[in-house]
Amino acid sequence: MEPVVPYRATSPGTALIDRLRDETRDLHEGLERDLDWRRRMSSVDGHRGLLARWWGFHAVFEPLIEAHPPFPGLGPRRKLHLLEADLRAIGMPDGGIQALPRIRRQSLPNDWAGLVGAMYVLEGSTLGGQVIARYVRTVLAGTVAHGASAYYEAYSRTHVGPMWRAFQERLSTEVPHGSHDEVIAGARRTFAALRAWLAPDDP
Template structure:
């Protein structure tokens, strides 16, 4: 299954992102508002440079099966930027998407961040200093987070064949690299 292949082969990127964003501090309640601003800003830049390109690279078949209209995150994270008094930026990085499989790999990273973001939002809502924060991006699916992730994985695993695993992985690696390098 391609979802397991991606999980195994992107673990080092996932760990690097957790380290970059001081994720361990979320769970020991030492995560600060500045840490939160950094993670929101980086995710915003990642989405700014990728979301439209990813969605435009996916066929109508994937658009319907994945309910892409429900998966747009850029407008949500822009609300977070505004509430945190962070400024919008213009897209300055060039992200090349070679094919639909790479786009699916990139979407894997975004949907995975949503899954993790739900946990982050729950944890931070119990952390001092986050009382007035509205988690538009991290809480985007609310109680449907598990369902949306499961649906995404099922479509990915049923539609992507083994000969395309490396292309999907390439897309995931490209987007993780962008996330880890945008500032």
């Protein structure tokens, strides 16, 4: 088991969503910087490679969520099937998809509060996914079916805002105050795992 990344505590009365935003900012910004998605996704090979890494994350993360659901009713938030649709659109057969590398389960949280933090990371990424989807549709629409952007579009422009607000509401109403530190530790752990897993192989 990898150690939980330490975090900077804020005042005890701060709302959980604000603490999550503040106390994961360094790792969030590091992930965005290292991901280098615009350069990588300017070619079909780069787009395929990043989708494959996302698949390798969700193939481990979603069964973990199913086994230890942070909140009931998370079915509509699953995205593994969207990644598989995109990879097929780019020409990868099902056998090739299932053979892709997967992130180590031990690098992710596996307790209730930690998985709440992990869900914060993944749900927040859907907001930025709308920007990525537009980029993919524009740059790659002529070379792959529909730009292969189903994963990044996720809930669509119509629903991404309401889905994010609903998740924030659950954070504020269903997470006990005594679990806030563990939720933040889980979010930081997930950001760190994603940063290591998604970073490009080339400099």
